Amino acid sequence: MTDVYDSSHPPLKKNPIDLETDRSKEWWKQLIDDVLEDVGLTPGSSVMSTFCVRPGSHFVNQQEDEEIVLLLRAHPVTNLGWILLTLVMLVAPSFVLSFGILTLPGKFIFVGQMTWYLVTFLFAFEKFLMWYYSVFIVTNERLVDIDFDNLTFRNITHTNLNHIEEPEMITGGFVRTMLQYGDIFVTTASENPSIEALAVPMPQKVVNVISRLSEELEKRRERGQ
Amino acid sequence: MNPDVLIAFVTSLSVFDFVKWAFVLGLLVYMVFAVIIVKQVGIMNEALEDPRNPIVAFLGWAHLLLTILLIIVSIVIL
Numbered sequence: 122m123t124d125v126y127d128s129s130h131p132p133l134k135k136n137p138i139d140l141e142t143d144r145s146k147e148w149w150k151q152l153i154d155d156v157l158e159d160v161g162l163t164p165g166s167s168v169m170s171t172f173c174v175r176p177g178s179h180f181v182n183q184q185e186d187e188e189i190v191l192l193l194r195a196h197p198v199t200n201l202g203w204i205l206l207t208l209v210m211l212v213a214p215s216f217v218l219s220f221g222i223l224t225l226p227g228k229f230i231f232v233g234q235m236t237w238y239l240v241t242f243l244f245a246f247e248k249f250l251m252w253y254y255s256v257f258i259v260t261n262e263r264l265v266d267i268d269f270d271n272l273t274f275r276n277i278t279h280t281n282l283n284h285i286e287e288p289e290m291i292t293g294g295f296v297r298t299m300l301q302y303g304d305i306f307v308t309t310a311s312e313n314p315s316i317e318a319l320a321v322p323m324p325q326k327v328v329n330v331i332s333r334l335s336e337e338l339e340k341r342r343e344r345g346q
Numbered sequence: 347m348n349p350d351v352l353i354a355f356v357t358s359l360s361v362f363d364f365v366k367w368a369f370v371l372g373l374l375v376y377m378v379f380a381v382i383i384v385k386q387v388g389i390m391n392e393a394l395e396d397p398r399n400p401i402v403a404f405l406g407w408a409h410l411l412l413t414i415l416l417i418i419v420s421i422v423i424l
Contacts, residue, residue, distance in 0.1 A: 179395040254390045
């Protein structure tokens, strides 16, 4: 009589049901890989960290099965105005003092100069923060728009990819065409009529990624997955 | 307080003394903004985790410390 139980076979590391569950948990990773491959994007950051693909960063309220696909900031060239103004502000005291207009004691001039440089730093730092923290995030589930408007006000908008109607891209003009950046507007069916990303690099690729992710999620929903 | 002492004190102040305390007062108000920046940077760093966040937080703290230093310098040398 043959043995019913043969202990020579190595035991399964995991129950098949568990393995299936693991695979279903990872479906979105495969989805992101497929979408990025179709669009021709590879993980990494470019254009001075304004176009980050799968950056591995995290944001507030991120869910467990959610991953950042794209993290976008405004193109670096949009900072040119305040950088030039900062440079002017830096040389302004030397320029004014060279004319000998101010007839104040030296210690007042010194403290005044230091205060001016501190204000200049504050101006530049605030502008940098507004650029650095104003991000547009595309995840495998939703779009997140974080706006840092000024020192005391910030705005975070979420839109589920299932709720978007149509992503739209607007670009034009010599500089925008040459440097490949533009605005993206996504119309939604939710309470927020639209969500926008202004002056982001490679807008056509971003729209492509959003459209494909949305389509894939819609297909899965129709299949009841 | 004897009014004569108060009058003598006020008349002994020069224009530069007023300017000095106006400077200090202005810098104290400015310090409030510096504190708000540090606070705001902390909140935004929690909102968006990024490897460069510590550098930005350092700049915020450096700005606050420089402001405090300038207030001290103003009180001492002016």
